[in-house]
Amino acid sequence: MAPLKSFLAAASLVSLVAAVPAPNVDISGGTTVQQVRKSGYVRNGPLALYKIYLKYHLTPPEDLLNYIKNSSGFSKRSEGSVTATPIDTIDTEYTIPVSIGTPAQVLQMDVDTGSSDFWVFSSETESDEVNGQTIYDPSQSSTSKKLSGDTYSVSYGDGSSSSGEVYTDKVKIAGITVSKQAVEVAEQVSSSFTSDTSSSGLVGLAFDSLNQVSPSAVQTFFGNAQSKLDSPLFTADLKHDAAGSYGFGFIDSSLYTGSITYEDIDSSDGFWSWTSSGYAIGSGSFVSTKITGIADTGTTLMTMPSSIVKAYYKKVSGSYYDSTAAGYIFPCGNTTPSFTFGVGSLRIVIPGSYMSYAAADDDGTYCYGSLQKSSGGTNIFGDVALKSAFVVFNGASSPTIGWATK
Numbered sequence: 514m515a516p517l518k519s520f521l522a523a524a525s526l527v528s529l530v531a532a533v534p535a536p537n538v539d540i541s542g543g544t545t546v547q548q549v550r551k552s553g554y555v556r557n558g559p560l561a562l563y564k565i566y567l568k569y570h571l572t573p574p575e576d577l578l579n580y581i582k583n584s585s586g587f588s589k590r591s592e593g594s595v596t597a598t599p600i601d602t603i604d605t606e607y608t609i610p611v612s613i614g615t616p617a618q619v620l621q622m623d624v625d626t627g628s629s630d631f632w633v634f635s636s637e638t639e640s641d642e643v644n645g646q647t648i649y650d651p652s653q654s655s656t657s658k659k660l661s662g663d664t665y666s667v668s669y670g671d672g673s674s675s676s677g678e679v680y681t682d683k684v685k686i687a688g689i690t691v692s693k694q695a696v697e698v699a700e701q702v703s704s705s706f707t708s709d710t711s712s713s714g715l716v717g718l719a720f721d722s723l724n725q726v727s728p729s730a731v732q733t734f735f736g737n738a739q740s741k742l743d744s745p746l747f748t749a750d751l752k753h754d755a756a757g758s759y760g761f762g763f764i765d766s767s768l769y770t771g772s773i774t775y776e777d778i779d780s781s782d783g784f785w786s787w788t789s790s791g792y793a794i795g796s797g798s799f800v801s802t803k804i805t806g807i808a809d810t811g812t813t814l815m816t817m818p819s820s821i822v823k824a825y826y827k828k829v830s831g832s833y834y835d836s837t838a839a840g841y842i843f844p845c846g847n848t849t850p851s852f853t854f855g856v857g858s859l860r861i862v863i864p865g866s867y868m869s870y871a872a873a874d875d876d877g878t879y880c881y882g883s884l885q886k887s888s889g890g891t892n893i894f895g896d897v898a899l900k901s902a903f904v905v906f907n908g909a910s911s912p913t914i915g916w917a918t919k
């Protein structure tokens with residue numbers, strides 16, 4: 514436990530320095546102010562150190578966080594976690610319960626780190642576009658307030674879309690409450706959302722710059738909650754065909770093995786964009802090459818540059834690019850090798866079983882690969898990659914992304 518002792522030593526030094534009153538030296542010839550020790554003040558090094566981290570929006574080291582978390586009486590901010598449930602056995606998307614309004618209206622919503630709008634099926638959604646989803650009705654909430662004149666219209670990489678008006682209301686996720694979250698209430702949704710009976714809306718967790726409310730953009734749930742979290746971060750522990758979790762404000766060290774490797778985020782395009790150190794196919798040797806892509810929980814699969822994808826499917830017998838399916842397919846029974854991507858010197862292995870996504874035809878002869886070619890130059894580390902790791906989305910002033918094995 515050396516690190517803890519070392520930071521405690523540092524912390525006590527901080528508190529020592531912070532608590533000793535300066536001598537009453539009158540250097541201005543003016544009046545002297547008598548400093549007195551704050552009565553009842555109990556010096557506390559770790560808390561003093563912790564407050565420095567929070568003041569400068571820095572992420573405290575894990576041992577300091579654990580110390581604060583396990584010590585009673587500290588003025589803690591907030592943190593919590595929520596179950597992330599795959600909507601089907603092939604992990605098409607993951608939803609979480611979200612409480613909106615007073616009394617709470619609870620909707621299962623899709624968490625999307627690839628977009629920045631919090632929108633819901635609502636009492637205002639065209640009735641023929643609602644298909645079993647839970648709707649939010651602002652008129653039934655005593656804390657809702659319409660943002661008159663504000664509208665939104667958002668579209669996604671797969672061509673789906675949603676549009677409507679905007680309210681604010683109380684929103685609680687993982688036990689963390691944002692009292693005035695902008696809730697974008699859908700008047701229209703595209704057919705793919707209507708057919709997705711498992712999701713009643715989206716929680717966009719990309720950067721605020723991507724928000725599509727006009728005339729002025731609003732903040733995401735994370736954008737609003739960040740300042741009240743113990744640490745300005747959220748984590749994703751997605752699983753194959755099993756319940757995982759999203760954490761807010763803290764890192765649960767029981768959810769991963771080894772240590773977390775962090776890479777810088779370039780948020781200039783509003784995405785969680787980072788650079789991988791390379792890849793390997795099956796038991797093949799690791800190819801060191803920079804692959805810049807976005808960490809996107811709202812995309813089911815994974816897309817890489819064409820050269821890497823071609824090299825991968827060379828190892829899948831019977832595979833070929835099918836323009837009708839708009840992707841690589843292969844005979845379902847054929848073996849798909851694992852796919853490894855690098856995070857610095859760390860290696861995240863996507864098991865071969867994750868690399869076959871779903872039947873590509875009605876009789877299930879051919880299957881659609883989980884790895885496909887990038888379009889428009891954006892590589893996407895979607896759910897296939899994310900569910901193979903424990904991932905930290907660190908929204909500090911210089912954002913980073915952390916990956917760990919699990």
Ligand SMILES: Cc1noc(C)c1CN(C)Cc1cc2n(n1)CCN(c1cc(N)ncn1)C2
Pocket residue numbers: 605606623625626627628669670671673705706708709715809810811812813
């Ligand atoms: C997909 C899918 N496949 O089977 C089902 C069900 C679904 C979900 N479904 C049809 C509806 C749907 C479509 C989208 N979503 N959900 C989530 C947001 N979308 C994104 C997000 C993002 N970051 N990047 C690209 N699109 C498009």
